[in-house]
Amino acid sequence: MVTTNLDTPNLDSAETVAATAFDLKTYLVQQAQQVEAALDRSLPMRYPEQIYEAMRYSLLAGGKRLRPILCLATCKMLGASESVAMPTACALEMVHTMSLIHDDLPAMDDDDYRRGKLTNHKVYGEDVAVLAGDGLLAYAFEYIATQTKGAAPEQILKVIAQLGKAVGADGLVGGQIVDLASEGTLVNEETLTYIHMHKTAALLEVSVTSGAMLAGADAIAIEQLSRYAQRIGLAFQIVDDVLDITSTPETLGKSVGKDVAAQKATYPSLWGLEESQQRAEQLVVEAISALDGFGGSAEPLRAIAQYITARTH
Amino acid sequence: MVTTNLDTPNLDSAETVAATAFDLKTYLVQQAQQVEAALDRSLPMRYPEQIYEAMRYSLLAGGKRLRPILCLATCKMLGASESVAMPTACALEMVHTMSLIHDDLPAMDDDDYRRGKLTNHKVYGEDVAVLAGDGLLAYAFEYIATQTKGAAPEQILKVIAQLGKAVGADGLVGGQIVDLASEGTLVNEETLTYIHMHKTAALLEVSVTSGAMLAGADAIAIEQLSRYAQRIGLAFQIVDDVLDITSTPETLGKSVGKDVAAQKATYPSLWGLEESQQRAEQLVVEAISALDGFGGSAEPLRAIAQYITARTH
Known part of the structure; x- marks a missing residue:
């Protein structure tokens, strides 16, 4: 468990109190519960049940x-209500889930387990899994467009544009294609960073910047928050690579050692475990310094950055 | 070849002149050329080339x-410039192409040819084909959001919402899932109509209504145009079913006889060939009567409706 509780709280300013009390x-538990309930409401069962069941x-x-938590936290940090960002927060999880369903397909990473459960295609078949992913992706954009209240239409369009870019060939899909092409080959640091900036960091970045846009943030704030998100995104991926080597399936809820088996290039394969961990920690330091201008209300984002490198699953 | 040229032109009114001259x-050739050029510009090659090449x-x-042609024609009919609708027109074709790529996958319809060429996965592999579809779907929404000029942001959001619905579990994906579940079973007319209203008509409907929305049409006009589009959508599918039986692969550019081989329910299997053709023609009559309020400028939409039942591929 990671908290930012300090042993010696300083009660001189409200800002410090907020930080020490965080x-x-x-x-994370409370926010995840709130997101969970919103996701459940976002996609009720209806006909044809088979596809809704697979998506759900x-x-x-x-x-x-x-x-979603990053999106809500950023929106609130900038003074807007979390409810403005909740449809986008749900859409981000729909898009992320689509990418997991499709990545797990036999033609892709061929995984049987995800989050400790059988993967979508193992339960519903490959055809339904392809369609469940497509359905979630399409619904994500529809959901933002129809459900977002309290933000300017121009801002909502920007969120949709950025989400599309983060998922498409210039984002997640692009990262995945370079990753697939790199299997079994010697990959340099530049290519590996491309893969992870697109496979992982791009969606984390839009999670943060969409929350900022919906709160009406200016370009400078969005630029700083992009820096924050890119760095935690890369750190997140480095830690993922490390955990694939050091963790167990029980702890991780998915297969381990698959990167090595698939001869995938990873940060530990380039730098070794220890330097990988150090670089992840350095990225977290940089991420936190990008939040300097946001004061005490940025405490959730700071704490999340620290949690990235300390997590065990 | 199908035209609406009449043998005995009546020159009494400008409207009739427009109709006879059409x-x-x-x-269709000119509009398709314009769309082709816009599609080519919409998705230039860039890194990672493999995914852009597969998408293109x-x-x-x-x-x-x-x-796209329906979208542009509707927008122009209502007095707006076609250029307002061109990004949405391109997006409609991106979404349609995504559905073809994913439908052709081995886990789905397992087709080797499409539009007379090898299917995407036969050329690039299944993994790339899944991702190319995902990339096109995400890009469609991004492209509408970033490229549409000359329409109100609220209208653009409505177009995005309707496109998402037309593609997702309440549209194309829903139709496809019921279709897959129905293979090898006895399907009644209600289920068959559900399948085709969702697999085919939903995207044709949003092609028409999105063009109307971008031109600032009112709710009554959009309702009439929905009726038009649903009817040509269903007629289009009935004709598709008929052609699967009566055409050759050379004419059609894709495999024929697959519905029968896969024991798929089709309109000819319910009604026979002759009644299927008659019902398609009746739907076209209804579609054209839904255009009654739009005068001579609706001539392209009328002619397209007539073309549906007369086409041979």
Whole structure:
């Protein structure tokens, strides 16, 4: 467990009180519960039940809900209500879930387990899994467009544009394609960073910047928050690579050692475990310094950055 | 070849002149060329080339471009510039192409040819084909959001919402899932109509209504245009079913006889060939009567409706 509780609280300013009182574990649990309920409401069962069941199976399969939480936290940090960002927060999880369903397909990473449960295609078949992913992706954009209240239409369009870019060939899909092409080859640091900036960091970045846009943030604030998100995104991926080597399937809820088996290039394969961990920690330091201008209300984002490198699953 | 040229032109009114002078074949060729050029510009090659090449391979593989043409024609009919609707027109073709790429996958319909060319996964592999579809779907929404000029942001959001619905579990994906579940079973007319209203008509409907929304049409006009589009959508599918039985692979550019081989329910299997053709023609009559309030400027939409039942591929 990671919190930012300090042993010697300084009560001189409200800002410091906020920082010392901040309990990340409780915050993450509460926010995840709120997101969970919103996701459940976002996609009720209806005809044809088979596709809604398959979509709900993966969308409501648990997980850290890090992307929605980042979106809500950023929106609130900038003074807007979390409710403005909730439809986008749900959409981010729909898009993330789509990418997991499709990545797990036999033609892709061929995984049987995800978040401790059978993967979508193992339960519903490959055809339904392809369609469940497509359905979630399309619904994500529809959901933002129809459900976002309290933000200017121009801002909502920008969020949709950025989400599309983060998922498409210039984002997640692009990262995945370079990753697939790199299997079994010697990959340099530049290519590996491309892969992870697109496969992982791009969606984390839009999680943060969409929350900022919906709160009406200016370009400078969005630029700083992009820096924050890119750095935690890369750190997150480095830690993922490390955990694939050092963790167990029980702790991680998915297969381990797959990167090595698939001869995938990873940060530990380039730098070794220790330097990988150090670089992840350095990225977190840089991420936190990008939040300098946001004061005490940025405490959730700071704590989440620290949690990235300390997590065990 | 189908045109609406009449043998005995009546020159009494400008409207009739417009109707008699309208040459659908030339119109479709010109509009398709314009759409082709816009699609080519919409998705330039860039890194990672493999995914852009796969997306462009299917997006630029020809086809009638019926959805973009319907979108542009409706927008122009209502007095707005076609350029307002062109990004949405391109997005409709991106979404349609995504659905073809994913439908052709081995886990789905397992087709080797499409539009007379090898299917995406036969050229690039299944993994790339899944991702190319995902990339096109995400890009469609991004492209509408970033490229549409000359329409109110609220209208653009409505277009995005309707496109998402037309593609997702309440549209194309829902139709496809019921279709897959129905293979090898006895399907009644209600289920067959559900399948085709969602697999085919939903995207044709949003092609028309999005063009209307971008031109600032009122709710009554959009309702009439929905009726038009649903009827041509269903007629289009009935004719598709008929052609699967009566056509050759050379004429059709894709496999024929697959519905029968897969024991798929089709309109000819319910009604026979002759009644299927008659019902398609009746739907076209109803579609054209839904255009009654739009005068001479609706001539392209009328001619397209007539073309549906007369086409041979």
